[in-house]
Amino acid sequence: MKYLTEFRNGEIAQRIAREIHAATTRPWKIMEVCGGQTHSIIKNGIDQMLPAGVEMVHGPGCPVCVTPLELIDKALAIAAQPGVIFCSFGDMLRVPGTDRDLFQVKGAGGDVRIVYSPLDAVDLAVKNPDKQVVFFGVGFETTAPANAMSVHVAKRRGIKNFSVLVSHVLVPPAIEAILSAPGTDINGFLAAGHVCSVMGYWEYPPIAKHFRVPIVVTGFEPLDLLDGIRRTVIQLEAGKHEVENAYERVVTFQGNKPAQKLLSEVFEVTDRAWRGIGVIPKSGWRLNADYREFDAEYRFEITGIHTEESPLCKSGDVLRGVIKPAACPAFGKQCTPRHPLGATMVSSEGACAAYFNYGRFLSAEELAGAGKVGS
């Protein structure tokens, strides 16, 4: 692809890559938390530009991937009810529940819509007063302000037929959970730039200090990612563990204050189950008592749904960075984007789907041996 060649051969990319090579004296494992960054790293072959010892480990930062199967089943149960307009971002449509996905619910006559903004779902509620309009509010801190505003506006306008199925997850508790896990060997983190554009990065210095890991706030473009990796490696080689902002053009230390204000007004922190990982304490947001009437889990009778995950799927290990996607016995065999066993294979931001779609079937050694990889 022309763009890839342009990027890799570009003067700045080459220079940053050389600096990383020059700085590196020993192996390092760096985790990028955000699924969008995983996608960009694999798509642009950034991991292949790094010194052999510098390994990018893909973190749990894909909102689709970490949404528990049980919540998907709850969404499907609501979406299939007559009189419901079920609104979602496109990402969630092909995420399989136990026996179907939202796209199939639509095919079977369910009214499932893809919206650009949660406010579109609020508008649908106003236009369809005889229907219950439900928005599937999944995502990290980046998406939460949009969902918070939709609920806030619905309450302010007295809209009674709108609700959200909320499963918000938070990055800092996930980083702490990964670093606290026995046997963890992650040396540094790239913090997700757009999460930090909302939240700032004031939550990170205590984590960097306590676990002695550098954390570099990093953007999504290939050059941003290379620069974030460069800064992390330089800190690691110098024995530093500081929080650094490599995405200054978008992110400030304090973040977006008006957004944080509304978030604290609408949501409260809760323990949250992460698909494949399990419950991480205080790692999510749910609607607080003032907004509970807008919580779809309370409005619809779905509390009886309890779902187990596929035993073959190792997405939990992939999400924690314990194994690479291709190391899962089911990868590319029982589990493919067409027949995914876990959400890491479903979402475009999922590490397994990124590996599958960009041809990372084989190990780096096998690829090099086969002469397939140009750098």
Added chain:
Amino acid sequence: MVASGRYNVVAMCLAIPGRVDEILNEGDLLIGRVNFGGIVKRVCLDYVPDIEVGEYAIVHVGFAISKLDAETAEKTLEVFRKMGMLEEELASEEEAFARAAAAPQSNCPDGSCGVESESAGQQVGESAKVH
């Protein structure tokens, strides 16, 4: 590139820069018409209340979350356009449904319909089939 063998509909954590062309005061919300390299969307500006017409902001799922300068914004837009990310993020509902419908079919599980690969090349998908 549409429905190109990947399940790409909306990257849920991606935010892209756009220019505020017009600010509409719609009752209780500050709404802007925001231009993303030619595609115009209605965007909530409540989280960047001091933004003015002609200024740029990073926008995520219809909400401006951070202002940024024009030069940086245009550069980023160009990068995302080249990476095919604009069309994913800004797809209409019809386009998004079409992608959801088509993408899994083109991701043939045994690799026989080919897997799009930009970093390692199509051959890798082919050779994987043999292994």
